[in-house]
Amino acid sequence: MSEGLTAAEPASRGHGPDHGSVPTATLPGAAGAADGAHVGTARVKRGMAEMLKGGVIMDVVTAEQARIAEEAGAVAVMALERVPADIRAQGGVSRMSDPEMIESIIEAVSIPVMAKARIGHFVEAQVLQELGVDYVDESEVLTPADPHHHIDKWRFTVPFVCGATNLGEALRRIGEGAAMIRSKGEAGTGEVSNAVVHMRTIRAEIARLSALPGDELFAAAKELRAPYELVAEVARLGALPVVLFTAGGIATPADAALMMQLGADGVFVGSGIFKSGDPARRARAIVEATTMYAHPDVIAKVSRGLGEAMVGINVSDLAPADRFADRGW
Amino acid sequence: MVSGPWTPPAQARTGAARLGVLALQGDVREHSRALAALGVQVVEVRRPSDLGALDGLVLPGGESTTIGRLLRVFELLEPLRDAIAAGLPVFGSCAGMILLARDVLDGRPGQPLLGGLDVVVRRNAFGRQVDSFEAEIDITGVAGGPVRAVFIRAPWVEKIGDEVEVLGRVGDRIVAVRQAGVLATAFHPELTGDGRIHELFVGMVEDARGMRAVRGTQGVQGVRGISAQGVSMQGTGGRQERGQVRGTA
Numbered sequence: 001m002s003e004g005l006t007a008a009e010p011a012s013r014g015h016g017p018d019h020g021s022v023p024t025a026t027l028p029g030a031a032g033a034a035d036g037a038h039v040g041t042a043r044v045k046r047g048m049a050e051m052l053k054g055g056v057i058m059d060v061v062t063a064e065q066a067r068i069a070e071e072a073g074a075v076a077v078m079a080l081e082r083v084p085a086d087i088r089a090q091g092g093v094s095r096m097s098d099p100e101m102i103e104s105i106i107e108a109v110s111i112p113v114m115a116k117a118r119i120g121h122f123v124e125a126q127v128l129q130e131l132g133v134d135y136v137d138e139s140e141v142l143t144p145a146d147p148h149h150h151i152d153k154w155r156f157t158v159p160f161v162c163g164a165t166n167l168g169e170a171l172r173r174i175g176e177g178a179a180m181i182r183s184k185g186e187a188g189t190g191e192v193s194n195a196v197v198h199m200r201t202i203r204a205e206i207a208r209l210s211a212l213p214g215d216e217l218f219a220a221a222k223e224l225r226a227p228y229e230l231v232a233e234v235a236r237l238g239a240l241p242v243v244l245f246t247a248g249g250i251a252t253p254a255d256a257a258l259m260m261q262l263g264a265d266g267v268f269v270g271s272g273i274f275k276s277g278d279p280a281r282r283a284r285a286i287v288e289a290t291t292m293y294a295h296p297d298v299i300a301k302v303s304r305g306l307g308e309a310m311v312g313i314n315v316s317d318l319a320p321a322d323r324f325a326d327r328g329w
Numbered sequence: 330m331v332s333g334p335w336t337p338p339a340q341a342r343t344g345a346a347r348l349g350v351l352a353l354q355g356d357v358r359e360h361s362r363a364l365a366a367l368g369v370q371v372v373e374v375r376r377p378s379d380l381g382a383l384d385g386l387v388l389p390g391g392e393s394t395t396i397g398r399l400l401r402v403f404e405l406l407e408p409l410r411d412a413i414a415a416g417l418p419v420f421g422s423c424a425g426m427i428l429l430a431r432d433v434l435d436g437r438p439g440q441p442l443l444g445g446l447d448v449v450v451r452r453n454a455f456g457r458q459v460d461s462f463e464a465e466i467d468i469t470g471v472a473g474g475p476v477r478a479v480f481i482r483a484p485w486v487e488k489i490g491d492e493v494e495v496l497g498r499v500g501d502r503i504v505a506v507r508q509a510g511v512l513a514t515a516f517h518p519e520l521t522g523d524g525r526i527h528e529l530f531v532g533m534v535e536d537a538r539g540m541r542a543v544r545g546t547q548g549v550q551g552v553r554g555i556s557a558q559g560v561s562m563q564g565t566g567g568r569q570e571r572g573q574v575r576g577t578a
Contacts, residue, residue: 037464044461047481047520051390054354073399075392110437111392134458157459291353291399
């Protein structure tokens, strides 16, 4: 989405107000960088997400699971201590994972490694950046650390992905510097309905913006509680200026293909793989269905004999306090 | 099916080259858009049946281990290897460069490659995402000043064969190469809106088509790309012009 990148990259918005100039880093190793090489630009951060498109990002809690995910064709893994289904079952405060565990996963695989920080917990994000994590998920699945403020993501070199239930929320996160958006869905349930609702809502709101006359975008920005510049950009592009993945309740190859047909650029699968009967096989099947999302013959083929899907929880049975999607503001 | 926010323009130039973009995973849309802006026909390639009558192919950026595995699963690995070996013009960026390499360092053991370029690449050579960067670099054969090059967990070329021409470097690292009809960059020209690298590739494709057309009626009748006849003509007719291109570059 090159136009989007160019348009969304004014120097003033490129970095946090306290951080001044674009970070210019010496390149690692023997690279012998060209003069004026810039790390952590919006284009580099958003571009990383572009490379993940059409792929599946899998939650893993051990190095062994990470290897299974890589072997199955995951484009990245999300390193965390407990998958959302276990966070629900066990309760308690859920935090960033142990750096040792994250490092063991970074060591185990050659594909990108993501990890989760609590909403608003910028020090967890600093730690993850220090560990060399490739993407930080400021995630509602963990217990929020700040009931008012999300992380100022412009201050970081590492890119961030954030969840959203609607367009206004997505644009607030992008305004704070998120370089990738995912639907929230309802993590750890194995029930896809919330992800469907969030994806349809975001796309419908984008379509509506695109149809509005320019002089109505100011009021639209107010209604969406989102920065006007981003609202105008979305209206012009007919799309978010960053990649839009789906997450939250995807458990089967058909679920993944459903979300792709609804317009997702790619898929996060949390508990759905390693809480199922045959994780390696299900992982492969979800990867293949995501690529061939418009080919029902392939989805039919890969869906055969996958063993037990994760035991789901109906979202309607959840108490309001147990709904992760309501976290974040 | 709900389509993405971008659809290719229906009107490619009459008689325009037909280019495939491998669409198993990665930034397919950005390459398709860059090619469509140059007036060529663009088709997404997911299955062997999508391979007919292509004049050239683009391998996008993405995760090379994922794309490699999907090439095998969806039975594209062998047909593409054969087509590239037989002279189908190909351009690969980042993961695409890795797939075109003869060998990869720091890859996954047994990671499937297509080959076509006599190079050894090092995967993720510039580091992890926090080391990803953009910089201006000069590219041989691309006029109009340096190209803004975006490197994302990018590879570099560590060894090259005699037939390989180096087109660009970052510091002393090789990041753009060409060998006959195969072009590869470690960076992502598709992310910047600067179409000059794609233009270079489309020029290579047009050269290959022109040679087929000149050499016989088959080319004019539409024998193209990976068909046996088209390929053999390209194989015999391509030498001289390739030599000239290399000489002037």
